[in-house]
Amino acid sequence: MTDKPIISCRDLSKIYTMGEQEVRALDGVDLDIAEGEFVAIMGPSGSGKSSLMNLIGALDRPTKGEMWINGKALSEMSRDDLADLRNETLGFVFQQFNLLARQDAFQNVRLPLRYARKDAGDIDARAKECLELVGLGSRMDHRPMQLSGGQQQRVAIARALANRPRILLADEPTGALDTKTTAEIMHLMQDLNRQGITVVLITHETEVAAYASRQIHFRDGRIESDSAHPDLKRPSGG
Amino acid sequence: MKFGVATSSAAEALFSNPMRSLLTMLGIIIGVASVMVMMSIGEGAKAQIEAQISSIGSNVLTLQPGNMNRGGRNHGGGSGRPFAEADVTAMGELPFVQGVTGILSQQANAVSEEANWVSNIQGANASFFEVNNWRVAEGREFTTQEVQGGAAVAVLGKTSAANLFPDGRAIGQRIRVNSVPMEVIGILESKGQSGGGGMGMDRDDTIVAPLGMVRNRITGGNRQVSRHVSRIQMLVQDGYDVLEAQEETTALMRERRRIQPGEQDNFAVVNFADMIKQRAAAAETMSMLLAFTAAVSLIVGGVGVMNIMLVSVTERTREIGLRMAIGARGGDILLQFLFEAIALCTLGGLIGMGMGWIGVFAYAQIANAPMMVSPVIIATALGAAASVGLIFGFFPARRAAQLDPIQALRHD
Ligand SMILES: Nc1ncnc2c1ncn2[C@@H]1O[C@H](COP(=O)(O)OP(=O)(O)OP(=O)(O)O)[C@@H](O)[C@H]1O
Numbered sequence: 001m002t003d004k005p006i007i008s009c010r011d012l013s014k015i016y017t018m019g020e021q022e023v024r025a026l027d028g029v030d031l032d033i034a035e036g037e038f039v040a041i042m043g044p045s046g047s048g049k050s051s052l053m054n055l056i057g058a059l060d061r062p063t064k065g066e067m068w069i070n071g072k073a074l075s076e077m078s079r080d081d082l083a084d085l086r087n088e089t090l091g092f093v094f095q096q097f098n099l100l101a102r103q104d105a106f107q108n109v110r111l112p113l114r115y116a117r118k119d120a121g122d123i124d125a126r127a128k129e130c131l132e133l134v135g136l137g138s139r140m141d142h143r144p145m146q147l148s149g150g151q152q153q154r155v156a157i158a159r160a161l162a163n164r165p166r167i168l169l170a171d172e173p174t175g176a177l178d179t180k181t182t183a184e185i186m187h188l189m190q191d192l193n194r195q196g197i198t199v200v201l202i203t204h205e206t207e208v209a210a211y212a213s214r215q216i217h218f219r220d221g222r223i224e225s226d227s228a229h230p231d232l233k234r235p236s237g238g
Numbered sequence: 239m240k241f242g243v244a245t246s247s248a249a250e251a252l253f254s255n256p257m258r259s260l261l262t263m264l265g266i267i268i269g270v271a272s273v274m275v276m277m278s279i280g281e282g283a284k285a286q287i288e289a290q291i292s293s294i295g296s297n298v299l300t301l302q303p304g305n306m307n308r309g310g311r312n313h314g315g316g317s318g319r320p321f322a323e324a325d326v327t328a329m330g331e332l333p334f335v336q337g338v339t340g341i342l343s344q345q346a347n348a349v350s351e352e353a354n355w356v357s358n359i360q361g362a363n364a365s366f367f368e369v370n371n372w373r374v375a376e377g378r379e380f381t382t383q384e385v386q387g388g389a390a391v392a393v394l395g396k397t398s399a400a401n402l403f404p405d406g407r408a409i410g411q412r413i414r415v416n417s418v419p420m421e422v423i424g425i426l427e428s429k430g431q432s433g434g435g436g437m438g439m440d441r442d443d444t445i446v447a448p449l450g451m452v453r454n455r456i457t458g459g460n461r462q463v464s465r466h467v468s469r470i471q472m473l474v475q476d477g478y479d480v481l482e483a484q485e486e487t488t489a490l491m492r493e494r495r496r497i498q499p500g501e502q503d504n505f506a507v508v509n510f511a512d513m514i515k516q517r518a519a520a521a522e523t524m525s526m527l528l529a530f531t532a533a534v535s536l537i538v539g540g541v542g543v544m545n546i547m548l549v550s551v552t553e554r555t556r557e558i559g560l561r562m563a564i565g566a567r568g569g570d571i572l573l574q575f576l577f578e579a580i581a582l583c584t585l586g587g588l589i590g591m592g593m594g595w596i597g598v599f600a601y602a603q604i605a606n607a608p609m610m611v612s613p614v615i616i617a618t619a620l621g622a623a624a625s626v627g628l629i630f631g632f633f634p635a636r637r638a639a640q641l642d643p644i645q646a647l648r649h650d
């Protein structure tokens with residue numbers, strides 16, 4: 001592990017206002033994740049896990065606080081800069097796979113390569129390589145409808161890997177999968193982590209979290225516990 | 239911005255729901271088809287008018303009896319007092335006149351050894367051929383001497399010649415016009431249909447013969463005017479202002495007829511080329527009106543496209559969010575939807591062009607007009623369709639591009 005964090009959050013807050021009501025989805029979170037870590041984020045429903053993930057993923061902007069990816073402050077980046085960051089540095093895996101239904105596996109994996117500003121090299125070769133990496137080399141021309149849930153999630157992972165991201169973000173990637181498939185996906189994640197990709201994963205299941213090298217528990221928009229800092233007591237509740 | 243991904247996504251969206259695409263294109267199809275039909279009709283009319291002007295000559299003035307007013311229409315219709323040959327001579331002395339001829343015309347029955355044909359006989363001076371820029375294709379014109387001597391010779395128009403002499407070889411043959419025998423000395427080159435609109439008569443269906451001979455032996459004289467002619471044609475010298483010539487001619491004729499100032503002319507000096515140009519202007523107005531109709535249907539089509547594109551953006555919000563999540567910039571999304579709208583409209587434009595082509599073809603068959611589909615028309619029709627896509631696709635595309643990534647992803 002290197003010392004310099006690849007993801008860094010300071011006093012990060014996300015507040016949703018719905019009419020009179022204020023929901024503090026994230027409430028002053030400080031968090032550092034070093035390059036090469038495999039972090040599982042856990043916590044009850046509504047504790048702010050997805051909110052954090054969306055901020056780290058440069059999909060959303062915080063209400064308060066600052067965050068850095070790779071040393072760069074996201075608040076200083078334009079919409080296009082953020083799009084490029086998502087394209088080059090981050091890879092997303094969603095619970096609902098989010099594949100384009102009208103395109104086959106191969107085309108789905110090619111998509112981030114086609115949006116790349118940098119020279120992505122041989123796009124077709126790279127897409128093929130990624131699909132082979134997730135064990136779907138023989139299913140390239142299958143549409144999402146023609147694939148099982150586990151296979152669809154593999155396609156989604158292949159897509160996330162296409163531009164060789166340094167960070168893989170997965171929000172409940174196994175939430176829609178059975179136990180056996182879950183284990184397969186988690187092994188894949190572990191392999192990717194061993195190859196140097198930083199993985200941040202949200203899960204409700206302790207078996208899934210066990211694959212990670214670090215577990216962080218959330219409650220009411222705050223970090224309740226962090227296995228990397230077991231001694232650090234954080235106030236809980238408000 | 240990434241063009242490749244934008245175009246392929248757009249094409250895919252277009253064909254994923256062909257029925258909806260087709261219905262959306264309907265307005266564009268109709269608009270483009272009507273743009274095409276009206277432009278080609280307009281262009282055909284223009285070409286026809288130009289051909290007429292060049293066949294008549296824009297520097298020929300015609301003096302007609304009777305008054306002329308209201309939009310260049312001759313209400314006197316030749317019912318007024320005819321002119322005299324003295325008038326023809328006087329007109330010929332105007333400085334700008336290059337050639338002048340009196341004309342006396344009547345329907346007459348012509349008979350050859352082979353056939354029988356009712357034609358328009360025109361008694362004229364020898365300048366007739368020069369003034370009308372109408373030369374013989376075969377044989378020769380009659381001369382001034384023949385006109386003065388009242389020679390019984392005739393020059394046939396193409397149609398008359400063809401009807402009187404189906405076998406050809408008309409030169410040197412005899413014909414009888416209202417029982418008067420004449421020798422055919424020439425056949426005129428073809429002038430084709432003249433006038434267009436209401437006038438559509440065959441100018442080639444004519445027999446031209448010396449003026450005095452025609453008056454003496456065929457039409458007979460006039461009770462009021464001795465040695466009369468029914469109209470006078472004058473060729474204005476090149477470079478001389480035709481309008482000025484028209485005014486001077488009018489002034490001289492008023493003087494000769496002793497028309498007091500303030501009194502109306504009882505004759506008219508007409509420039510047929512001008513009349514045709516006026517008609518062309520009217521046709522242009524008509525064609526503008528049609529263009530306006532076409533534009534309206536294109537706009538209506540455009541609004542339909544915009545509507546469907548907005549629906550499409552809403553339906554595909556999650557897809558947009560996903561594309562943004564994996565690195566599409568706002569510009570990429572904008573381009574994708576803009577291309578989709580342009581492709582939709584251009585495809586509609588192509589279909590509309592096909593239908594327009596059928597329309598133009600049908601019109602050409604029915605109206606017996608030339609089929610005019612120039613590259614300009616095709617480019618205009620397609621360009622109009624693509625522009626509609628660009629203009630009406632922009633708002634939905636920008637809305638898609640400005641979506642917030644996380645809100646778009648959460649959309650259901
Ligand atoms: N777009 C939104 N508008 C309003 N409130 C929101 C929005 N998104 C999240 N919230 C609220 O913020 C809080 C945290 O939501 P978040 O999605 O981060 O929870 P989570 O930990 O991911 O829960 P789960 O395990 O159910 O996915 C919840 O109370 C939720 O209702």
Ligand SMILES: [Mg+2]
Nearest residue numbers: 049050051171
């Ligand atoms: Mg969540």
